[in-house]
Amino acid sequence: MKMKKLLALMLCLALVGSLAACGGGGEETPATDAPDTPATDAPTTPADDAPAADGLITVGVINNDPNESGYRTANDAAMRATFTEANGYKATFYNNNDAAQQIATAQQMIQDEVDFLLLSPASTTGWDTVLQDAQAAGTQVILFDRMLEADESMYVAAVVSDMPAEGKTAVDWLEAQGLDEYNIIHIQGHMGSDAQLGRTGALDEKVAAEANWNYVTQQTADWDEATAKTIVQSVIDSGKDFNVIYAENNGMARGAAAALDANGITHGVDGDVIIMGFDSDKWAFEEVLAGRWNYMGLCNPLQADTVDAIIKDLVAGNEPAEKIIYTPEQGFDAAPLPQADVDKYGT
Amino acid sequence: MTAPVKDPVKKVESARESFFKRLTRQQLFIPLAALVLLVLFNLIADPSFFAVSIKENSLGNPVLSGNIISVLDNASELVILSIGMTLVTASSGGQDISVGAAMAIAGSVILRLVCGGQVNADTMHMNLFLALFIAIVVSMLFGAFNGTLVAYFKIQPMVATLILYTAGRSIAAWINNNELPIMNDISFKYAGTFLPGIPVPTPIFVTLFVILLFWLALKFTNLGLYTQSVGINASSARLNGLNPQFIKLLTYMILGACVAVAGFLRVSRSGSINYSRIAENIEMDAILAVALGGNALGGGKFNIYGSVLGAYVIQFLTTTLYKYDVASTALPAYKAVVVILLVVLSAPVVREKLTRVKGRTPAKAAKEVS
Numbered sequence: 151m152k153m154k155k156l157l158a159l160m161l162c163l164a165l166v167g168s169l170a171a172c173g174g175g176g177e178e179t180p181a182t183d184a185p186d187t188p189a190t191d192a193p194t195t196p197a198d199d200a201p202a203a204d205g206l207i208t209v210g211v212i213n214n215d216p217n218e219s220g221y222r223t224a225n226d227a228a229m230r231a232t233f234t235e236a237n238g239y240k241a242t243f244y245n246n247n248d249a250a251q252q253i254a255t256a257q258q259m260i261q262d263e264v265d266f267l268l269l270s271p272a273s274t275t276g277w278d279t280v281l282q283d284a285q286a287a288g289t290q291v292i293l294f295d296r297m298l299e300a301d302e303s304m305y306v307a308a309v310v311s312d313m314p315a316e317g318k319t320a321v322d323w324l325e326a327q328g329l330d331e332y333n334i335i336h337i338q339g340h341m342g343s344d345a346q347l348g349r350t351g352a353l354d355e356k357v358a359a360e361a362n363w364n365y366v367t368q369q370t371a372d373w374d375e376a377t378a379k380t381i382v383q384s385v386i387d388s389g390k391d392f393n394v395i396y397a398e399n400n401g402m403a404r405g406a407a408a409a410l411d412a413n414g415i416t417h418g419v420d421g422d423v424i425i426m427g428f429d430s431d432k433w434a435f436e437e438v439l440a441g442r443w444n445y446m447g448l449c450n451p452l453q454a455d456t457v458d459a460i461i462k463d464l465v466a467g468n469e470p471a472e473k474i475i476y477t478p479e480q481g482f483d484a485a486p487l488p489q490a491d492v493d494k495y496g497t
Numbered sequence: 498m499t500a501p502v503k504d505p506v507k508k509v510e511s512a513r514e515s516f517f518k519r520l521t522r523q524q525l526f527i528p529l530a531a532l533v534l535l536v537l538f539n540l541i542a543d544p545s546f547f548a549v550s551i552k553e554n555s556l557g558n559p560v561l562s563g564n565i566i567s568v569l570d571n572a573s574e575l576v577i578l579s580i581g582m583t584l585v586t587a588s589s590g591g592q593d594i595s596v597g598a599a600m601a602i603a604g605s606v607i608l609r610l611v612c613g614g615q616v617n618a619d620t621m622h623m624n625l626f627l628a629l630f631i632a633i634v635v636s637m638l639f640g641a642f643n644g645t646l647v648a649y650f651k652i653q654p655m656v657a658t659l660i661l662y663t664a665g666r667s668i669a670a671w672i673n674n675n676e677l678p679i680m681n682d683i684s685f686k687y688a689g690t691f692l693p694g695i696p697v698p699t700p701i702f703v704t705l706f707v708i709l710l711f712w713l714a715l716k717f718t719n720l721g722l723y724t725q726s727v728g729i730n731a732s733s734a735r736l737n738g739l740n741p742q743f744i745k746l747l748t749y750m751i752l753g754a755c756v757a758v759a760g761f762l763r764v765s766r767s768g769s770i771n772y773s774r775i776a777e778n779i780e781m782d783a784i785l786a787v788a789l790g791g792n793a794l795g796g797g798k799f800n801i802y803g804s805v806l807g808a809y810v811i812q813f814l815t816t817t818l819y820k821y822d823v824a825s826t827a828l829p830a831y832k833a834v835v836v837i838l839l840v841v842l843s844a845p846v847v848r849e850k851l852t853r854v855k856g857r858t859p860a861k862a863a864k865e866v867s
Contacts, residue, residue, distance in 0.1 A: 376775070
């Protein structure tokens with residue numbers, strides 16, 4: 151009996167401990183961690199979206215894990231810097247790469263009657279109930295960074311990166327290189343995420359359409375640098391020829407480049423293998439600038455200001471002019487990359 | 498006239514039987530058999546799998562390259578972890594599931610120290626060995642935390658280590674202020690890649706060194722005996738003058754040191770860290786390596802070489818699957834098949850049945866002859 155009680159006690163402590171630790175690490179801050187949110191919300195009438203009595207707009211921010219990549223770190227930091235009390239918000243943040251956990255937290259936030267639910271979904275599907283609940287409760291949903299599959303009427307605005315366009319830009323750039331044959335190592339991100347689907351889609355289409363575009367291998371490294379390195383090393387070990395590495399984020403491109411370096415295969419502008427990455431890391435810009443990589447598709451992580459403007463407009467009674475707002479993005483290669491752009495977009 | 502003819506046949510048969518029996522009873526039988534199976538498969542499917550060539554890397558050093566080298570190189574972290582995991586399993590009858598998260602902490606500590614708080618550092622701000630030493634101390638403290646919960650509070654190891662499993666990656670991120678630091682100094686990467694002029698990947702040497710260290714410790718100290726006796730029966734070990742709690746705590750701290758070395762190898766492969774992805778799910782592979790090595794997951798007798806072999810088998814399997822373009826998301830499914838086979842084969846019911854079947858056939862044959 152004593153043992154059981156002790157065990158139960160420790161289990162409780164473990165739970166509390168993990169919550170506290172997560173809060174401390176700033177990684178996972180579940181909505182239930184902020185019991186004062188409903189209290190201050192009490193005078194709010196969610197239907198008309200008036201700010202709470204203390205003048206603060208309550209927002210629930212659901213994002214992915216900031217440690218997933220440099221891109222996400224910048225994205226999360228920008229959101230946290232924008233939605234502060236000084237800026238007129240009472241914000242609750244939650245970070246998790248697991249869509250199921252995100253959905254559970256979103257429902258909790260809707261029950262807590264937040265005015266706005268800001269959402270960067272980990273997967274594009276499975277959000278129907280959340281969106282319906284939000285509509286029923288009068289919570290306005292704004293998507294940022296990533297899209298989900300739902301009717302446009304289910305959310306008020308989406309400030310996102312146009313992932314299919316990013317993929318298209320990259321594939322067009324690759325085509326413009328005019329290689330005789332494209333033997334591609336395609337390293338994919340987390341399967342089912344918006345970024346992976348968009349960046350894979352364009353390349354898949356091209357490889358299917360053109361006879362001289364081939365996949366040497368197509369594998370997911372789950373955004374992980376070490377896995378990407380292993381994948382490329384295994385292709386090298388098996389003696390297959392390749393001349394393009396299309397990695398769906400910069401970290402994985404870096405891992406791929408490390409595998410090439412270890413085998414003395416040249417890459418970059420004057421090298422044998424073209425290296426392509428995505429996102430906005432400053433160090434990756436520098437790789438492109440130095441000619442060690444050939445291309446980086448910019449994925450702009452800084453949507454916080456745009457989201458902020460939309461919310462302020464909505465509270466003032468103005469609907470956003472466009473439902474889906476794409477953040478300005480472009481592809482960069484070594485030739486026309488001025489230092490000014492590195493400073494402007496690098497994060 | 499028939500008897501003398503049949504007798505030698507029977508003798509040979511029974512000799513063969515007992516040889517087979519002796520072989521299967523060997524603890525290293527399972528991992529060795531798995532390794533032989535994998536080697537045979539690759540030999541038949543594509544012998545070029547075993548080709549090793551010398552190439553020149555981008556720094557102008559000659560380096561060995563090939564699937565076998567990749568297996569030995571990439572298995573390093575897992576081998577080191579599985580040694581520590583074997584000791585923990587033997588002493589406490591449970592596993593530490595926080596090793597992946599603890600590796601993130603160790604890696605984060607090292608990068609924080611050598612980068613000196615910078616996000617993108619070109620030179621090392623601290624002697625690498627000092628940084629590694631500090632990481633080992635930090636990691637052993639976390640190991641002591643786990644060990645205390647298990648040994649003194651008598652919490653099931655899986656539950657006790659669940660705490661660090663959940664919190665570890667956040668702690669790792671917190672150590673570096675949620676930044677993802679990058680170390681560009683080439684000498685930082687020597688440990689994870691190649692030393693100048695030496696064609697064999699450094700992690701292989703580090704792994705050999707760790708194995709040697711444990712071989713010496715087990716040979717010249719009572720660590721092995723004490724761990725084993727605590728694992729088999731803690732109260733009788735206590736009656737014999739051992740301190741079971743301390744021994745358990747010690748094994749968790751030793752695992753902590755292993756974790757730090759593994760974390761160091763992992764971050765020095767790339768000079769960077771990704772807290773939520775680094776060494777993800779490696780705890781499962783480490784536990785699988787211990788099981789593959791024929792060690793009882795309930796504690797007691799153990800053999801670290803079995804676990805080492807088990808770790809190499811797992812990496813061999815992973816590399817083989819990569820070679821044949823099996824999607825990396827499907828890898829866990831293949832590992833699951835291995836786990837199911839192992840667990841079923843080592844279940845007492847199945848074991849009993851198997852030995853009975855083996856025991857009965859020669860006896861029956863003998864009866865029929867007489």
